[in-house]
Amino acid sequence: MSLKRFLTSSAFFKNLVVALVIVIVFLFAIVKFLDFSTNHGEEINVPDITKMKLEVAEEKLDEEGLEVFLLDTVDFKPEFPPYTIVEQDPRPGSKVKDGRKIYVKLNAGGFSTVTLPDLINKTFRQAANTIRTLGLQEGKLKYVPNIAKDVVLEIHQNGKKLKAGDKILKNSTIDFVLGDGKELFSDENDSIPSQEQDSIE
The missing domain is CATH 3.30.10.20 (Trypsin Inhibitor V; Chain A)
Incomplete structure (x- = not known):
């Protein structure tokens, strides 16, 4: 059978359709696998970890599938306990993917x-x-x-x-x-004129 006849035959079109179906199924399977491996559509609510010790925050975030990353220690803020988290990014209630790092700043132990x-x-x-x-x-x-x-x-x-x-x-x-902007005269100064008067006499 010549190439021209094969390309115009029903067998060729059947094979072409089968090949296209296989490619489509393969691409669909890849997309589903990527969705599963990246937790597509699954998001985690970031918990509020302010006023927590760093060790406690690490345990809590680990349970949620998140990580904590310490950025800096800030000047002491009296409204927060010493050595606790005063700031976090992303903020509490934000939706993030599994494995996301939560950046935090720690309160100093006291006033400098x-x-x-x-x-x-x-x-x-x-x-x-x-x-x-x-x-x-x-x-x-x-x-x-x-x-x-x-x-x-x-x-x-x-x-x-x-x-x-x-x-x-x-x-x-x-x-x-x-x-107060005022100047008071002492008793000594007040008595000077009388002393001078006595000497003149």
């Missing part, structure tokens, strides 16, 4: 210390901006007689006088002693 700069003779506004930048908080203000109004004369913490260079914990409360 800062060095107190020289704030004496600074205006209260300047001093307040400086301590906020350092992570400190403004406390009580006490005014005493002094010609320099709203200028820092002393700094205290829990009744203890502080000086430049002292180490204090972040989030500490700092109290200020400020000038």
